Amino acid sequence: MLLVLLLMHAGTIAQDLKEIDSLLVIVESTRDAKTKMNAEVQLAWQYLEHDDTKALGYSSSGLELAWQFGDSAKIVKAGRIKGQASRRLDKPNEAIEIFLKILPIAERNKFIDEQKKILNALALAYTYQAIYDKALDYNFQSLVLRETNGTRDEISITLNNIGLVYFKLHNYESALKYYDQCVAIKMDIKNLSNLDVIYLNMGLCYLQLRKYPEAREYTLKGLSVCRENCSAETTMIGEYGLGEASYWLRDFVDAEKHLMTSLKLAREKNDLRWQGENLVYLGVIYFDSKDYEKSISTLIAADSIATLGGYNQIKIESYKHLSRVYSATKDFERASIFQKKLIQFSDSLIGRELVTSIGRIQANYEERENIATIASKEVIIEQERDLNVAVTFIAMLTGLLVLVLHFGNRNMKRVNAKLYEAKEVIQRQNKELEYKNRELDIQVDKKTVDLARVNTSLKQVNDELDNFIYKTSHDIRGPLASLRGMCNVALMDVQDPTALEYLRKLDATAERLNSILTRLVIINQINNSKLTVRPIDFKSIVNDVMMLEKKKGLPPDLAVNIKIDNDVDVESDQELVRIVLENLIDNAIKFYNDSDRVDSFINVSITGTDNGGAKVRVVDNGIGISEASPGKLFQMFSRASERSETGGIGLYITKTATEKIGGRVGLLTTPEGFTEFYVIFPRSPFAEIERFERRLG
Template sequence: MKWISTILVFFLLMTNQLAYSQNSVIDSLKRELVRSRGKDRFNILFDLFRKNLETNYDSALYYSTLAVSQARQNGDSLSIVKAHNANGWVRMRLGISLCIPDFEYALEIAKRNNYKEQVKFLLNNLAISHNDFANYDKALDYHFQSLQFRQEEGNPLDISIAMNNIGLVYSNLQDYENALSYFIQCKDLKEQNGIDHDLDRAYINIALAYFNLGNYDEALNNVSKVLSICESACKDEVLVEAHYALAKISMKKKAINKAREELNTTIQIARRIGSRMYESQALHLRAVLQLEENDPSEALEFLNKSQAVLEGTNLRDQILNNYLLYVSIYNNMDDYQSASEYQQKYIELNKEIFSGDLIRNISRIQTEHEERENIKTIAAKDQVLALQQEVITRQKEQYAFIITITFLTLGLAFVMYRANQSQRKINQELALAKATIQSQNKMLSEANLQLEHEVEERTRELVVSNESLVKVNDEMDNFIYKTSHDIRGPLASLKGICNVAMMDVKDEAALDYLSKLDTSAAKLNAILSRLLIINQINHSILSPEYINFESQIEEILELERKKEMPSKIKISYQVQPDLKFRSDKEMAKIILENLIDNAIKFHNDSARVDPFVRVEIGTEGEWVSVKVIDNGIGIEKDSKNKIFQLFVRASERSDSGGIGLYLSKLATLKLGGSIDVTTSSEGYTVFKVLFPPDLIPIIAQRKEDELKREKHKQKVLKVS
């Protein structure tokens, strides 16, 4: 046992080294993701899902969810199938029953489009998920469908996978003899065909079957084979199963300290990869160890942790085991009422899982599978008889063939002589054709040179046109800036004259006109100010610094109070403690100010509603998330895709000319982020902005891209 522990420690060290290399690949893919679009973006998201699947299930689920959204946006049915399959797979590994609708939806599309490879995977995944959630009849049905599908294809690897998974269902049904039979068939098929894929898992499953049959020496022997197969390349998913198996074997051999050590290692790896199933099972066994050592309080603590891990999952088999252990612990503690409650829970869940329908369905599925196998056997025997008859017929045909071949040989000699004469003539014609082809190739080369020259000319024209467009855009920004600045002077004078006139004039009608003129001037002044901000955003030089969101929000709220903010509205904010965010302070303030002002401006002024604005700032995956939530008048569905455009107003209440949200989006893009608007389940309007946590890498990347463009332009101009 000591040498096994030494090898496992070595494997863990190698795994850490591989994880470091893996992180660098993931970081590279994230940088590519920022610039990608369409199918390229989907492919990068799918690669990020697969890379994170090896280390962290939560991150893998994040990227598979984004892949689903991107696939639907692209409208590619194969991508949709792959994305939902990926989403279902990681949800299944996390013990979330929503994986089943994912698989069923993908299977329906795959069958409709005849994606046979995807149908094969989805049948297998549906079977595994139903097995995990203790729907054993459905699991067995899908596995037998998958096995039949794979046997028709004849791929030994695929057949071995189906056999292994059928063994897992029988193992959960505690039919360990049948389980061991399928596991051994799976292992033999892999070894006979030189297949290394998941051979280590086959040995682990055989070890657990021997363990459940009471043959602990064979179980230990098979776990040792696992470690010798994968050597230093053991994945965490294999290691967690190996450590768990060693822990169970050690418990049966009364090596309690060794069992405790293996269980702790299992828990660490399970938490690292996000495997709730193995974390819960390992904590369950820790509770068993404490109960065997007459420490029911400590046992109850471990069991509570195991049950907490299962919260939000549908791993009913493990929940059932926990209920049974609760009964033993509470009986040991003389808490018979609690023991009775969990005894009742155990009985109800056991009936739900192992119902009469389950037994009948499993019996029916096994019978149907055996009938198919019998039909195959009969068909094979008929085929042997047919082959024997065919051999006799062929022997008769061979005699006739020998006679025929003699005459054909003589005829062939004559034909070859004639063919030789024809070949000489053909060779002469081929020589002439070769000369013609060489002449045409020369003409084609000259045409290619001319085409390259024309391409270079058009490229140079595009560079010149692009420079002209940049110049025009700069002139347009300058024009807007100067025009806005020049108009503000006379506008301020007009507003001042209106204010003086309203103090002197007594006529009510005149005062009303002057008041409207003053209000219009104020609105126009606000629009001009925002137009100046557009110019400021476009030409600003970003200055990254660490930003204190609390102080920024307080400054914005102080400005809103000066603008006579409605007294009824309730404003609150929540910032994640110790949040590290480095970006441009002015750009961030523009975004927050416009979103908060927008939420206040469009509040619900009904007497039956208590209006509120809530700002939530924290992290979301690798991003810094800013949400502004309100229960205001809301946004029509048709307007959601337009409100971030310049001069678009979703309501007549808008007094900024439809510029505020455009400024927010413009500043967000300047900081390398994204912004969108959704409606929550409660009907609240939610504006969400995602920022990169550090602006410095974004600026560096933009400079690098700009340098590449400049080099390309210089190269084109130099060639011209």
């Protein structure tokens, strides 16, 4: 039987490793973000049983993608795996933070299975941090939920965790009560998983109750459950229990042997908690053996490990025994220091408020049980009373029924005749309704066909319009280029001043028409382009735009001031961002104030926003906007000034590109009377979804 179990376990491990390999291939090769997210979350779940560090890495990456897509189910699952891995890697604070973040999302979406697991893991994290009131509160919440929506096996897990909290609170009788309930359920359902750990926990309780034979009995009982197949963790805890039992039986040599074995296993597993537990008792053994120097160094090591792992109960034990050692060595100053630390730390963890809070939590849970018991008894009494009333009522009804049947027989034939007539009327009406329904179905089908035809026609017209704009612009730009070339040749050959003036005007007009056609092509590209999202380097884009403007020729008396914050972090489509910035800056330069009495300037600033996006402001003291309604400026062919050379397309392009990447653009007049165009870019095209989920969570 044991060989069969080992073969099954080996087969399971091989299957897990095969699935891990296939998931790794997907993560490394796919370019689809959603596929990668699903694979990383599944990979984190697989690694949770083999490698906590890798589980933490893949769950963190999967969680980040889940936030971007606003996938609540994946947010909860990836967050729960990340929290469990963090707790196992001795990062309880990080574990608690992520559990508290995802618990409301699980509750709101009624992810009951995940909610139970999160409550259980959150309670364990608070237990290891010695925040026992919160640990007990979340354990009781888990117990109530599992009693309503869970299996008896799940209930036994929560009972074991509640026993652990009471053990940490030194309420060993209550701890044993919950451990006994846990064992009873496991024996009843014939599920022996983790039974070894529960027996070991019971052994630790009997140790604290100074019932050392019982403590040794339950510790050996726990180790006998798994025998030679005990995990390293089970062996570590069992050796600790045997060591502590031997200590209280005053067999210091045997105690040290077991504790050193447990400490070695804890160090191999990098388990800070059990390293600290073993070091504390080794320090006590050395104290009782009067090896004070070794006792002090061991207890200080326990305190350091407890500080590193955030295990406050171990710190309390370290302070208590360090105070005893220094008192024995007559170093009363240090003894006093550790005594004060012990008092302060104990008061902060197990003070009056904690005791009151735990009492309230326990009372609330017990009151819930009492109310349920009273309610069930009241229901039984109410049911009996209702039954008596029902019997009396039935007897009365029986008598009435006899009378009704007597008179009913005479009327039955008359009623049946009327029912037959009504049936014929209903059948006639049903036939009429069937005919009308067929007519209606025919009309609906006809309208559906017409609607599909119209939609197809509209799509064809839109496609033809886009194609027309694209082809027409390219077809016209060829002759325009030829026309400009002939103008340039004529400008070199013609000497007549009047002809030269006409040729220059013709060349300028051709250039403006070429610019308008170019912008129409840009509009077509914006409407039909797919977003390519990547980090935006605003400094690089603005520098490129300014180099282009310098080549075109900047007015010599125009001051351009640029200020870009270093911490602006935006992901968007770089080409669309460039189009927006180029149009706004080019507009400001084009409409600058050329009066000798005005110091013309353009101020370009790019700063971060509160929600992680970016705000671009282009302020100038140019000729101003003559349009009465600023909103019309962003419409096609609306011109802000007679200087406009593109027929009023530039600002329309700006608005179209901004909306394509989820931003918004607007026009303001500053208090000084200057013109300000502003654009607000979101942190990413997925920023709204992520901000919505964070607000919920």
